[in-house]
Amino acid sequence: MAVTDTLGLPNTKGRRPLIIAQVVDALGTGLFLPFAVVYFHAAKGIPLTTVGLMLSTGALLSLPAGPLGGRLIDRFGPRGVLVASNLIRVLTFTAYVFTDTPWQLVLLVTATLWGDSLFRPAVFALVAQVADDGHRARWYAMDRSLRNAGIGAGGLVGSTLxxxxxxxxxxxxxxxxxxxxLLxxxxxxxxxxxxAPRPAGDGADQAPAQAQAPAPAPAPAGDAAQERRGGYREVLADRAFLGVLVTVGVFALCDLALTLLLSAYVIEARGLPAWQPGMLFAINTVMVVLAQTALAKAVERYRRPAVLQVAAVLWMVSFGLFAAxxxxxxGLAFGGLVLGMVVFTVAELLQAPTSSALIVGMAAEHLRGRYLGSEExxxxxxxxxxPTVFTWLLARGAGLPWLALCLCCLAAIVVLRRLHRVLPAHVQRETVDA
Known part of the structure; x- marks a missing residue:
């Protein structure tokens, strides 16, 4: 246990099948993720512009999936929703093999993205229920590290195939x-x-006892009285959580800059060699796999809004380095990009598990799915x-996207400063087991 604690790993006893399931899922995702666009173009003969339209349409049509998934999680429990999200994607990826008609593929892409949007809040909700008290951030960190490792390994296998x-x-x-x-x-x-024994009920769907906002008395999943006690109206009435959602939106844009903006900026806007983005992505992946859990452990004693403020500042520094x-x-450009990527990744490592733990800590148990669905x-x-905003800004000036992201981070810092004052102490920082 001393080694696992030093590495920032949580206690996984009795929960290893869930971890294996995450690794298997990540391996499969890594197989397909690098080829999501080129598959439809190369294997199905669909023009790239049509592929882009298909993916954008699917993304728009899947917007309701997160909020709906949150309601389903609160009503039926996260495990059932997690299984359903995987089975949806079993069907869609099987169907991809048998059709090359664009309108049919749009439907399949939309269904796949619905499965993705149900999967993420369900995973976070299930982790919140099975994690030991005070170690949720460690679980989220481990999940993220394993997913990055699995996606990286899957990408290598997919490239070989x-x-x-x-x-x-x-x-x-x-x-x-x-x-x-399917696995x-x-x-x-x-x-x-x-x-560790839990109260009577489905062991996978029991939340560990901990200090948090008062929750309603336990009731069977789907109980109508519980449905009446809370809903999205109650979530939207939580003004502090609305502030957290602002930061989620900002940090999502920061994170997406890595995959949607950096390559185009390096190759097109700066005219640098095409091998450089790949090296930068490799640095990011290795750092996430090796350092995520240890860094999550190192900062768990600090208040979460403060940790997120540090992440926002580091992102601003990295964006400044990229722009410069x-x-x-x-050679000089690559050195600056590497330094920027290291700072970017540290910000990412601080933000991802901390944001998830903060949102789960704010939510009463009967509304946890809806809180996570709102995040999704x-x-x-x-x-x-x-994609639209980044490319529009990049076309008008190489530094504009990075400047816009810096301004967004400043706004997040202001919001987090207020949250630091208004959130209860048990939400800002869990009590860690000795």
Whole structure:
């Protein structure tokens, strides 16, 4: 236990099938993620512009999935929603193999994105229920580290399959992704908690006792009286949580800058070699895998709004470094980009588990799914807006996207400063078990 505590890892006894399910899911996602655009173009013969329209349409149509998923989590429990999200993606990825008609693929992409949007809040809600008191941030950190490792390994396998098999390789990638979702669903569905006893009820769906906002008396999932006691109206009445949602939107844009903006900025706006973005992504992945849990442990004694403020400041520093790289000196530019990426990743490592733990800590148990569903909605909106906003700004000036992100971070810092004053102490910082 001393080694796991030093590494910032939580106690996983009795919960290893859930961890294996996450790794399997991440491996499958990593198989397909790097080829999400090129698959439809190369394997299905659809023009790239049409592919872009398909993906944007699917993203727009999937916006309601997060809020609906939150309601389903509160009504039926996170495990059932998690299994359903995986089974949805089993069906859609299987169907990808058998159709090349754009309108049918739009429906499948939309269903896939619905599955994605149900998956994320369900995972966070289930982790909140099975994590030991005071160690939720560690669980979120471990989940993120494992997912990055799995996605990276899956990406290598997918690249090998595509390079070896061409169109058949693409088909193999999609089929294996469907299998991975099926395995993950089976692991979660058949898991039964055997560790520390919980109150009567489904062991997977019991929340650990902890100090938090008063919650209603326990009731069976789906109880009509519980439904009447809370809903999205109650969530929207939580003004502090609305402030948190502002920061979620800002941090989502910061995070998306890595995948949607950086490559275009480096190659197109600065005219630097095409190998540099790949190296930067590799640095980010290695840092997340190796440092996420240890850093989460290191900051768990501090108040979460303060940690998030530090993350926002570090993101501003990284954006300044990115904006300052010269386009006429490849070596110097790469050095600046590497430094910017290291600072960017530290900000990411601070923000991701801290934000999740803060939102779960704010939510009464009977509204936890809705709080997490609202967080997912903000991420979905950012995914819809970011490509258009980033490219529009980049076309008008290489530094404009980074300046805009800095201003967004300043706004988040102001909001977090207020939250530091108004949030209860038990929400800002969990009591960590000795």
């Amino acid at each position: 595509v390079g070896w098999g061409g169109t058949s390789g693409y088909t193999a990638v999609v089929a294996l992704n469907a299998v991975s979702f 993950a669903a089976g692991l979660v569905a058949t898991w039964r908690r055997t560790a 790289v010269p386009g006429d000196h490849t 909605l903000m991420w979905s909106l950012a995914r819809v807006l970011a």
